[in-house]
Amino acid sequence: MSTPPRRLESAAQAIAAAHEIAGQIAELARDRHNNRQLPRRQAQLLSDSGLTAIGVPAQFGGLGASVQTIVETVRIVSAADGGVGQLLQIHNVMLRGVLSGYPDEVRERLIADLLAGKRLGNALAEVGGKNKFALKTRIERREDGKLVLNGSKFYSTGSYLAEWISLTAASDDGGAGVLLHRDTPGLTLLDDWDAFGQNNSVSGTVQFDNIELDERYVLRRQGPMKRTGLTFPQILHAAIDTGIAAGALQAGIDYLNQHARPWVESEVERASEEPHIIRQIGEYAVALRAAESLLRDAARTFDAHELAPDDKALQDELILSVATARAHSDAASLKISSDIFSLLGASASLSKWNLDRFWRNARVHTTHDPIRWRLHHVGNYYLNGIDPGEYTAILAARQSAGASR
Structure with missing residues (x-):
């Protein structure tokens, strides 16, 4: 009989649990032989720690953790392994989406599974269409009245190891959300993610092959998309990149203290005493501290927004602060994880150290959502007074106005 997951009862316990498992996840990540293996052990650590249940609202038996707490746990885990941090990120994103709109019996089953440590994955994006919202996956109603799902998704983070998969599909009645259990007949999960980074995502x-749907698990889209609807996944993506930056800096510091040799002109005994290295580490640390501060500021703004969701000024500030955190976390993760090799020496590039994992994870993860468009919205707000937005709501508004197909 498996041991039930830990029940976390405070934000402090959640943060402590994240630090505890991050140490074990980092140990696994350091071994390059784990790079091409499914992260079953890492995913189980997330569940056993209780972290996958902290987003369940208190009235349903969970911690009801604040955005600040969830963001911090994702950041801590991502410092150990950005791919595992993304498993936790997408789980929390899907969790917020599935606990409203579905019938009570569906919600109760989901909550029971979440409190038991079960995880959620996503199946949203597709490849080959005009853009990420050009869905070929469809729900059709057969002559016998049954709803049937057919199609395929890629970038389905976490789904291969998840209990429940949350997906989107098109239909004659508009877009719909669907929840599928991993044992659903006609559902096939493929272990075919083969990027040079974020392997553990x-x-x-x-x-989906002629899957007969239970209509209780189909949620028709109702009303316009929330203007701030993407800020939660966005802030957690910033937490991943900020974590990767922190992990890269710490790994570099450890290497400098334990393995690096000083340059011959330096006239010092240790690489860590070299003045140019000290200054450069200071520059990296400043970039990291800025990203961490901006991430915390955005999380505080998010929690304030949750208390007053219709406050237009708070909506603006939330979108701007999350965009700012994303821009700085993107830059810090890429700069530190790549440039730090200039301080470590040629031996640091040897595969046995596996130090390139941070850059590989940062480079792959930061392609997720173009920073150039986050900067565009910030710039347009300051320069032209245009309300900042997130692309789901913007595109939906254009489509409803007939401006795009």
Whole structure:
């Protein structure tokens, strides 16, 4: 009989649990032989720690953790392994989406599974269409009245190891959300994620072959998309990149203290005493501290927004602060994880150290959502007074106005 997951009862316990498992996840990440293995052990650590249940509202038996707490746990885990941090990120994003709108019996089953440590994955994006919202996955109603799902998704983060998969599909009645249990007949999960980074996000293919749907698990889209609807996944993406930056800096510092040799002109005994290295580490640390501060500021703004969701000024500030955190976390993760090799020496590039994992994870993860468009919205707000937005709501508004197809 498996041991039930830990029940976390405070933000402090959640943060402590994240630090505890991050140490074990980092140990696994340091071994390059784990790079091409499914992160079953890492995913189980997330569940056993209780972290996957902290987003369940208190009235349903969970911690009801604040955005600040969830962001911090994702950041801590991502410092150990950005791919595992993304498993936790997408789980929390899907969790917020599935606990409203579905019938009570569906919600109760989901909550029971979440409190038991079960995880959620996503199947949202597709490849081959005009853009990420051009969905070929469809729900059709057969002559016998049954709803049937067919199609395929890629970038399905976490789904291969998840109990429940949350997906989107098109239909004659508009877009819909669907929840599928991993044992659903006609559902195929493929372990085909083969990128040079973020391997442990297991973001491969999910296929749907004439799946007969239980209509209780189908949620029709109602009303316009929330203007701030993407800020939660966005802030958690910033937490991943900030964590990767922190992990890269610490790994570099450890190498400098334990393995690096001083340059011959330096006239010092240790690489860590070299003045140019000290200054450069200071520059990296400043970049990291700025990203961490901006991430915390955005999380505080998010929690304030949760208390007053219709406050237009708070909506603006939330979108701007999350965009700012994303821009700085993007830059810090890429700069530190790549440039730090200039301080470590040629031996640091040897595969046995596996130090390139931070850059590989940062480079792959930061392609997720173009920073150039986050900067565009910030610039347009300051220069032209245009309300900042997130692309789901913007595109939906254009489509409803007939401006795009």
